[in-house]
């Protein structure tokens with residue numbers, strides 16, 4: 070009776086097409102590690118957050134090994150302001166004095182991390198929340214820039230804990246707070262941490278979810294989206310100033326991770342519902358993909 074309608078027939082056919090299109094990708098990526106960086110503006114909207122979480126759980130349920138690295142810059146700003154501390158940035162890095170470091174750690178390793186863990190658990194997968202200090206996972210040192218305080222850079226990633234958790238069926242959810250050998254905490258850009266973790270895990274993909282359609286020639290014009298580029302082109306775009314501001318650490322960490330063996334790095338629009346599934350499990354993909362030059 071229902072199938073008398075041509076419209077419903079077509080709708081059913083589309084759904085079947087999309088579902089069957091996913092099969093080769095599920096087969097390709099099952100057992101492979103995909104590092105997903107989630108943060109910034111893409112994390113502000115509650116209903117979008119639920120969709121990102123659902124996608125992560127979907128991937129885990131079909132046998133992909135997702136590792137989530139998160140930021141939470143806007144949430145840190147909110148809490149600093151509640152405490153009458155004015156957020157300050159230098160060259161895109163948060164100026165992190167001792168009081169700010171305390172807030173960064175409480176917000177990222179506490180609130181934001183545990184909220185994501187709880188959402189993933191409620192959506193049906195088991196997640197474990199960590200920061201770089203857990204299991205000595207991320208070793209850090211000062212980033213070496215004047216006037217930014219306790220901003221760190223990664224000196225080493227120990228993947229033992231991440232691999233143990235993933236092998237046991239957990240989704241690791243990692244915040245970008247780490248410590249040096251003396252236990253001093255450092256605030257590290259979350260894109261940078263995601264790139265280093267993807268490289269250390271030799272991940273199949275690094276996916277950065279953000280608040281633009283991808284890398285664009287003119288970031289006010291979404292029709293100028295660059296679908297696919299190689300490492301050399303990515304470096305040129307930074308040198309030419311086409312990639313600027315917050316996109317610089319993203320493209321830089323993509324390039325660094327690819328140079329260390331990650332197979333593909335993506336910049337996707339986290340505001341687009343289910344962008345993760347669209348990228349990973351459909352023929353067209355979305356956003357911008359950066360690959361090593363020999364794979365272009």
Ligand SMILES: Nc1ncnc2c1ncn2[C@@H]1O[C@H](COP(=O)(O)OP(=O)(O)O)[C@@H](O)[C@H]1O
Nearest residue numbers: 109110279280281284285288311312313315316
């Ligand atoms: N070439 C470019 N293509 C796309 N976005 C760009 C480009 N150059 C600069 N940007 C800027 O980078 C921003 C993304 O960086 P950022 O705001 O730090 O993201 P997030 O908060 O998700 O980490 C975009 O919103 C855009 O304003």
Ligand SMILES: CC(=O)N[C@@H](CCC(=O)OP(=O)(O)O)C(=O)O
Nearest residue numbers: 108109140141142162163258259
């Ligand atoms: C050094 C530095 O700037 N650290 C970032 C860490 C969080 C982050 O990167 O969050 P988003 O991904 O949401 O921007 C910060 O304090 O905001």
